[in-house]
Amino acid sequence: MTIQINKSIVGKEYPPYPVTVERGKIKEFARALGDLNPFYLDDEIGRASEWGDLIAPPTFAVTFRDERADSAAMLRDLGTDISRILHGEQEFELYGQIQPGHTYLCRAKILDIYEKDGRSGPMAFVVRETAITDAANEIVARMRHITVVRL
Amino acid sequence: MKYGRRYFEDVEVGDEITPLVKGPLQQIQLTRYAGASGDFNPIHQDDEFARAAGMGGVFGHGMLTMGFVGQAVTDWAGAGRVWKFGVRFTALSRLKDTITCKGRVISKSSKDDVHLVEVEVWAENQKGEKLVTGKATVALPSRG
Numbered sequence: 001m002t003i004q005i006n007k008s009i010v011g012k013e014y015p016p017y018p019v020t021v022e023r024g025k026i027k028e029f030a031r032a033l034g035d036l037n038p039f040y041l042d043d044e045i046g047r048a049s050e051w052g053d054l055i056a057p058p059t060f061a062v063t064f065r066d067e068r069a070d071s072a073a074m075l076r077d078l079g080t081d082i083s084r085i086l087h088g089e090q091e092f093e094l095y096g097q098i099q100p101g102h103t104y105l106c107r108a109k110i111l112d113i114y115e116k117d118g119r120s121g122p123m124a125f126v127v128r129e130t131a132i133t134d135a136a137n138e139i140v141a142r143m144r145h146i147t148v149v150r151l
Numbered sequence: 152m153k154y155g156r157r158y159f160e161d162v163e164v165g166d167e168i169t170p171l172v173k174g175p176l177q178q179i180q181l182t183r184y185a186g187a188s189g190d191f192n193p194i195h196q197d198d199e200f201a202r203a204a205g206m207g208g209v210f211g212h213g214m215l216t217m218g219f220v221g222q223a224v225t226d227w228a229g230a231g232r233v234w235k236f237g238v239r240f241t242a243l244s245r246l247k248d249t250i251t252c253k254g255r256v257i258s259k260s261s262k263d264d265v266h267l268v269e270v271e272v273w274a275e276n277q278k279g280e281k282l283v284t285g286k287a288t289v290a291l292p293s294r295g
Contacts, residue, residue: 025187032180032187033218034173038154039230051231058221058233058287062214065189082192083204087213091237144237150205 014069159266171223211244223252238285
């Protein structure tokens, strides 16, 4: 049995949310990947580096979540549930480093929803973009996330 | 070379990045990645839930595999050099999979003192099936 999803949320902007990056969170994330790069883990090496502190791995911004604006909020808006979704595509554009102690503002928006027939039946593709800015309102990163909903 | 500095002049189109082998994938790593990333979808933790959802059992977070590929890129190019990194998830990772991340330089360009290298990247399991495919663009320092 196929389901209908609510496509009227294209263009929806979620409430902006701030994230303050904790030093321990960067280390926890790197270790969970099994990535022991000292620029993520060693405070001394971070301080001596061109960035003056630890930096985060390239996919770290996926940890930037907020219950009013994350995938759970999006699933509620779409009218579907977590057991139907898969991750289709993910992209990061990184304009600067994400570093400990800094507070970033995240703005998520639904860019597009389209449907296609896949190998296992009809699917909807939901394209969401999150823009991440720093305290000076400079863009630091942008992530584009395509969620696949099995209809 | 690992964690060292790679210069733009030392890279040629066609070069392969050093392959990175991860796994065998264990449940504890999926649980740890859930905690670190905040993605607590039970489909990566609870076999019964994953079966009921029609997925044939637990599978790994796509973002974990992407993170492995990211590590392959930064082990090769250096931390902090990634400008752009995008992938498509083409197959599921499963428990006990050995995941090998690979890449090949497809272009080089310089403009206004920014030296970019574009790398085609992918991760494959022990059967040679591609789990993710994509591209990473890194900005490397120049000797010039």
